[in-house]
Amino acid sequence: MNTKIHIDIDRETCIKCGKCVRICPASIFVQETPQSEIALQHIQTCIKCGHCMGVCPTSSVLHSVFPQDKVHPIRRDELPSPEQTMLLIKSRRSNRAFSKKPVPGEMLDQILEAAHRAPTASNMQQVGFTLVTDQQMVQKVIDLTFDIFLGLAKKLQNPFVKPVMKLIIPEAYKYLKHVRHMKEKRDKGGDPILREATTLLLIHTPKDNRFGPADANLAYQNASLMAESLGVSQFYTGFLCVALKLDKKARIPALLGISETIHAGMGLGMPAFSFKNYIDKKEIRVNRI
Numbered sequence: 354m355n356t357k358i359h360i361d362i363d364r365e366t367c368i369k370c371g372k373c374v375r376i377c378p379a380s381i382f383v384q385e386t387p388q389s390e391i392a393l394q395h396i397q398t399c400i401k402c403g404h405c406m407g408v409c410p411t412s413s414v415l416h417s418v419f420p421q422d423k424v425h426p427i428r429r430d431e432l433p434s435p436e437q438t439m440l441l442i443k444s445r446r447s448n449r450a451f452s453k454k455p456v457p458g459e460m461l462d463q464i465l466e467a468a469h470r471a472p473t474a475s476n477m478q479q480v481g482f483t484l485v486t487d488q489q490m491v492q493k494v495i496d497l498t499f500d501i502f503l504g505l506a507k508k509l510q511n512p513f514v515k516p517v518m519k520l521i522i523p524e525a526y527k528y529l530k531h532v533r534h535m536k537e538k539r540d541k542g543g544d545p546i547l548r549e550a551t552t553l554l555l556i557h558t559p560k561d562n563r564f565g566p567a568d569a570n571l572a573y574q575n576a577s578l579m580a581e582s583l584g585v586s587q588f589y590t591g592f593l594c595v596a597l598k599l600d601k602k603a604r605i606p607a608l609l610g611i612s613e614t615i616h617a618g619m620g621l622g623m624p625a626f627s628f629k630n631y632i633d634k635k636e637i638r639v640n641r642i
C-alpha cells in the first residue's frame with residue numbers, strides 16, 4: 354500500500370545548513386540562497402532513502418517514514434578500520450567443506466539483515482529471501498536440479514535435434530561436460546549442487562523489477578561478508594541458478610512457493626574447517642583515464 358508521505362522541517366531547531374538540500378536524490382529540499390529557509394517540493398517523489406534523516410545535524414527533518422525510533426546514531430570510531438575491512442574481504446572464500454552442524458538461527462538472521470541492507474535501484478527494497486533449512490526440502494531442490502540438467506542433457510544428445518541445437522544454442526553443449534561430471538559425483542553419493550550445505554538461501558525480486566539481478570547480487574555480497582565475519586561458510590550456487598533459468602516449468606520456485614524471479618543462491622553451513630591463508634588474485638586490470 355502506498356501511504357502518503359509527510360515531510361516537514363522543525364523551523365525552531367533548523368540551522369539552515371543546507372545538508373538536506375545537497376543530499377536528497379529527489380531534490381525535495383530547496384534553499385534559494387545559503388542560510389535561507391529550507392523549502393519543500395514534490396514530497397511524494399521521495400524514495401524513502403532516509404538520507405535527510407541521516408545528515409541533519411539538529412534532527413530537524415520530520416519524516417513520516419522515519420519516526421525517531423527508526424533513526425540511529427553512527428559511532429564512526431566503532432566502524433572497522435580499512436585494514437580490518439580489507440582483511441575480511443581477503444578472508445572471504447567459498448568454503449565448500451561443510452560440517453553437518455546446522456547454522457544457528459541468530460547467525461542466519463544476521464546474514465539476512467546484512468543482505469537486506471544492500472543498496473537497491475531507486476531504493477525500491479524489493480529483494481526477497483527464501484531460507485531453506487528443512488533438510489528434506491534441501492534434498493528435493495538438489496534432486497530437481499539434477500532432473501533439470503539430466504533432462505536437458507538427454508534433449509541435447511538426441512540425434513534428431515542435436516545438429517539444429519548445436520547451431521542455435523552452441524553454449525548449451527558446454528554444460529554437457531559439467532553435467533557428466535556432476536552425475537559421476539552424484540552416483541558416488543556426493544552433492545555437486547549444494548555441496549552438503551545445510552542451508553540454502555535464495556534471493557529474488559518481483560518479475561517486473563528491471564534491476565532485479567543487480568539488487569539481488571549486491572544483497573548476496575553483503576550476506577557473504579557477514580557470513581565470513583560470523584565464521585559461517587558459504588558459496589554461490591551457480592549451477593542451481595542455471596537450472597532455474599533452464600526450467601521453463603519453474604519446478605523449484607513452485608516447490609518452494611516462490612512466485613518471483615530468483616537471481617542468486619547461497620549454500621550455507623558451518624565449516625568443517627576454516628582457511629588458514631588467503632592467496633593473491635590475478636593481476637588487477639584497471640584503466641585509469
Ligand SMILES: Cc1cc2nc3c(=O)[nH]c(=O)nc-3n(C[C@H](O)[C@H](O)[C@H](O)COP(=O)(O)O)c2cc1C
Nearest residue numbers: 445446447448449545546548588589590591592593
Ligand atoms: C556467479 C557465480 C557462480 C558460481 N557458481 C558456483 C557453483 O555452482 N558451485 C560452486 O561450488 N561454486 C560456485 N561459485 C564460486 C566460485 O567458484 C568462486 O567464487 C571462485 O572460485 C573464487 O573463489 P572464492 O569465492 O573462494 O574467492 C560461483 C561463483 C559465482 C560468482
